Amino acid sequence: MKVELLAPGGNAAMVEAVLDAGADAVYVGPRGYSRRRAAFELTADEILDLVPLVRGRGARLRVAFNTYPASGEIPGLLATVEKLATGGVDDIIVTDPGVMAAVRANHPGLPVHASVGCDIYNAADLEFYREAGVTRVVADCRWPAEELGGVKRAGLGLEVLVHATTCFSFIGQCCMSSYAKQQWHIDADGKNHYLGSPNRGGLCYRVCLRQWGLADGAAIAPKDFQLKNEAFFQVREIPFYIAAGVDTLKIQGREYSVDLIARVTAFYRSLVDACVAAPETIDTGLWAERMRGLAAARDTERNSRTGELIGEGGA
Numbered sequence: 001m002k003v004e005l006l007a008p009g010g011n012a013a014m015v016e017a018v019l020d021a022g023a024d025a026v027y028v029g030p031r032g033y034s035r036r037r038a039a040f041e042l043t044a045d046e047i048l049d050l051v052p053l054v055r056g057r058g059a060r061l062r063v064a065f066n067t068y069p070a071s072g073e074i075p076g077l078l079a080t081v082e083k084l085a086t087g088g089v090d091d092i093i094v095t096d097p098g099v100m101a102a103v104r105a106n107h108p109g110l111p112v113h114a115s116v117g118c119d120i121y122n123a124a125d126l127e128f129y130r131e132a133g134v135t136r137v138v139a140d141c142r143w144p145a146e147e148l149g150g151v152k153r154a155g156l157g158l159e160v161l162v163h164a165t166t167c168f169s170f171i172g173q174c175c176m177s178s179y180a181k182q183q184w185h186i187d188a189d190g191k192n193h194y195l196g197s198p199n200r201g202g203l204c205y206r207v208c209l210r211q212w213g214l215a216d217g218a219a220i221a222p223k224d225f226q227l228k229n230e231a232f233f234q235v236r237e238i239p240f241y242i243a244a245g246v247d248t249l250k251i252q253g254r255e256y257s258v259d260l261i262a263r264v265t266a267f268y269r270s271l272v273d274a275c276v277a278a279p280e281t282i283d284t285g286l287w288a289e290r291m292r293g294l295a296a297a298r299d300t301e302r303n304s305r306t307g308e309l310i311g312e313g314g315a
């Protein structure tokens with residue numbers, strides 16, 4: 001089976017740009033139910049407006065419900081899934097096991113992928129999510145290569161994040177941002193808008209990247225205390241992933257500029273095509289060299305955005 005290149009769609013312009021750049025599939029975030037701020041999410045109607053464009057290019061449209069909803073939010077979330085599923089969305093990404101079960105019951109034919117936020121790391125986890133009815137699992141960049149085969153043995157599809165930033169903790173398990181900014185309200189529909197927590201549909205203020213001090217007021221030099229928040233720009237691993245039967249290679253980045261994400265997508269399109277055409281002779285060192293410029297541009301955008309977010313996060 002052909003490996004799928006999955007690119008982010010933080011807005012309608014980005015969806016069109018990544019399709020132009022060669023993405024096989026694009027994922028978007030439904031407003032209030034994904035791990036980004038509203039500016040990088042779309043309403044259900046805006047998502048449905050994209051269906052003809054994505055279908056017209058022969059691509060797939062995926063929607064990430066990758067938060068943990070409170071009980072009062074579940075009816076609204078499931079109504080959104082219903083609207084999107086009947087409107088032509090191809091598959092959804094889910095983190096919460098209760099939501100997975102409800103979606104499987106309501107839409108048995110809708111492919112459900114277990115989000116990277118499920119933090120699946122062993123065979124028992126795989127079995128749990130297989131029984132929950134997921135069709136594919138998403139692995140983060142830190143998975144050891146030898147673990148990937150277990151997913152295929154479990155009879156599940158496998159998606160790997162190849163261009164992403166990881167948390168210093170497990171993705172989806174960090175609460176630090178919500179301590180920094182405790183702001184939330186429940187709207188008339190029962191939707192909880194929890195600004196400081198990406199796990200609850202708000203956004204992360206990247207407080208792990210602040211300069212930390214000791215409780216007694218003494219300063220710590222950043223070099224002495226650096227929480228790891230590593231970026232991955234995988235290139236050399238791509239031929240291995242393709243040979244191992246990975247179904248989807250995923251690019252993170254709904255919050256970046258359209259131009260940058262289009263260039264990253266075009267890079268991976270060319271790399272994947274080159275790997276498929278000549279797997280024995282591809283020189284990934286040359287491709288890694290080419291990736292340097294993109295990685296630098298991405299770091300520049302991320303650093304500038306991180307500074308803004310930390311400022312917004314308050315004390």
Ligand code: SF4
Nearest residue numbers: 167168174204207208
């Ligand atoms: S505060 Fe840092 S570790 Fe926590 S979710 Fe945000 S980026 Fe990840």
